[in-house]
Amino acid sequence: MPTVKDVAKKAGVSVATVSRVLNNSNKVSEETRQRVLKAIEELGFKPNLLARNFRKDKSNLILVILPTIANAYFARVVKGVEDTARKYDYGILLCTTGNSPEVASEYLKLIERKQVDGAIIASAKIDKDAVLEIDPKKIVQACEFYQFLDTSCVLIDHKKAFFDIVDYLIKKGKKNILCAIGNEGIPSENERKEGYRQALEKNGIEFKEENVIRCSYGWAEIYERLKTLLCTKKYDAVACSSDLMAVGAIKAAKAVGLKIPDEFAVTGFDNIMISRLYEPSITTVAQPMYDIGEKAAEILINSLENPNSFSKEKFILPHEIKTRESA
Amino acid sequence: MPTVKDVAKKAGVSVATVSRVLNNSNKVSEETRQRVLKAIEELGFKPNLLARNFRKDKSNLILVILPTIANAYFARVVKGVEDTARKYDYGILLCTTGNSPEVASEYLKLIERKQVDGAIIASAKIDKDAVLEIDPKKIVQACEFYQFLDTSCVLIDHKKAFFDIVDYLIKKGKKNILCAIGNEGIPSENERKEGYRQALEKNGIEFKEENVIRCSYGWAEIYERLKTLLCTKKYDAVACSSDLMAVGAIKAAKAVGLKIPDEFAVTGFDNIMISRLYEPSITTVAQPMYDIGEKAAEILINSLENPNSFSKEKFILPHEIKTRESA
Known part of the structure; x- marks a missing residue:
């Protein structure tokens, strides 16, 4: 397949000039333009995708x-x-x-x-x-x-997904479940909170606003906050809105000496690689x-x-x- | 500060029309264009960065x-x-x-x-x-x-960096050190291999080509290859070209029952988050x-x-x- 270099050689111009012609630049004289177009035709050169579509006023x-x-x-x-x-x-x-x-x-x-x-x-x-x-x-x-x-x-369905994972935790015998989610400006996070609330309600557990922790998706913030919260021994699980949050939660539980998952269970969200690689590996909601x-x-x-x-x-x-x- | 909406209101046109004027679109009549430019001037409107520079034939x-x-x-x-x-x-x-x-x-x-x-x-x-x-x-x-x-x-300095980490392993008493690096088409990987060779040489350890494993940067390939290699018990460390490779190497060592780092030491490269989060945490070369x-x-x-x-x-x-x- 002929390349832009073959065209340049045949037309006796530089590769940059051929490129200018393909891109409809006005820096090329009409005579040169015709010479390049002729070389393109004779060689059966097919300009590549991006150049081709540029001429259609479409960037692709x-x-x-x-x-x-x-x-x-x-x-x-x-x-x-x-x-x-x-x-x-x-x-x-x-x-x-x-x-x-x-x-x-x-x-x-x-x-x-x-x-x-x-x-x-x-x-x-x-x-x-x-x-x-x-x-x-x-x-x-x-x-x-x-x-x-x-x-x-x-x-x-973010609401149903969070419902399912909280329902799973309850079926595993957890009752005092924290919910760690991202901030309120994000629609999916509000959906997830509603899923958490509905799962508790369906299982006859009272929803408490104070058990909803709003924090960043990384591991560090939830780690710090849970290290304090878990010392109270009031909670037996946390459903997190990301797998990295789950890593932070696991680290916090380990730091205060809780056994995972028996004394404290942790779930993630997304199913990114770290949820499989981490030890313990992380139960999570897989998003496709x-x-x-x-x-x-x-x-x-x-x-x-x-x-x-x-x-x-x-x-x-x-x-x-x-x-x-x-x- | 006046916004594009204020300009649109003053000129009696839509926001999209103001935007077209700012972007030198030819879909705007000259009369409308003048009206918009007048409104821009009267309000002291400063078009934002991208629009502004577009007019200078610069994309920013x-x-x-x-x-x-x-x-x-x-x-x-x-x-x-x-x-x-x-x-x-x-x-x-x-x-x-x-x-x-x-x-x-x-x-x-x-x-x-x-x-x-x-x-x-x-x-x-x-x-x-x-x-x-x-x-x-x-x-x-x-x-x-x-x-x-x-x-x-x-x-x-990829060569010096790999030299330093291999030298570190040798100072820790390791002698049969594998080198797990990316493929040959990547300049930095060849530099790292040379660093590995020089560190062995400086410490009087023979360099063997067969101890250089070329593989992908993820954790899975090195994991599979080391699971087999480590059964021979011939090696006491591996210096990896990425932190994810190091995770794979740690998993392989654990799988064959080697104690880390005493029986088998693993180093990573880059210092991405997982090297700090993983258990055991990973000794690595921090790139800035x-x-x-x-x-x-x-x-x-x-x-x-x-x-x-x-x-x-x-x-x-x-x-x-x-x-x-x-x-």
């Missing part, structure tokens, strides 16, 4: 907006997006917001500027107005769901992370390629309890 | 090319890049290559198309010709170093991941803003041995 790039990449959860979601996008000849650009709605809005502008064709929003905090300004066909929500947006979304990314990419690309057949859809993918040593 | 975006985001190492490097870029009003886009040189080359085209102003290449496998076509002022290499490129770079990202961003932005003062520089940042329980 999808932006994935993440809160952070310092969480293996998003790495799996992104892998699903990437593998799918590749099949359809789309490239993927990632950006992280640190969960700042303002930063997310800045990056969303790349759609309007046609630097990307569309975006998958997996960042939990967004500015409603900024997103509403964008054609809903060009956006898919992944992992989270904001009712007020007219975009399609792909996620698990890869599938979420795959489905989000499929929906987005489909609506970008066939904008007339767009309809807003909500895809709820199945979750699964992975029982391991920690609960 | 930097691309970071990574092999993967499924490695906490890169998450820290990227955090350093992002925090620094933000100070200088640059946004960051990430892309992953799966260590495919072809994919890296595709994404590098975003520089020529001015979709990004420059790139930090942290992906170990690149296509020499594709990178050589780009103005070296617009690229910084991070984490790895290719001699043939005329770009600046920021990294640690955040600092590498920070420095790379500083150098790149400096050469983008002051192209005339560009000079190719190589920054070697210090590494450090973190001694923990595994060795």
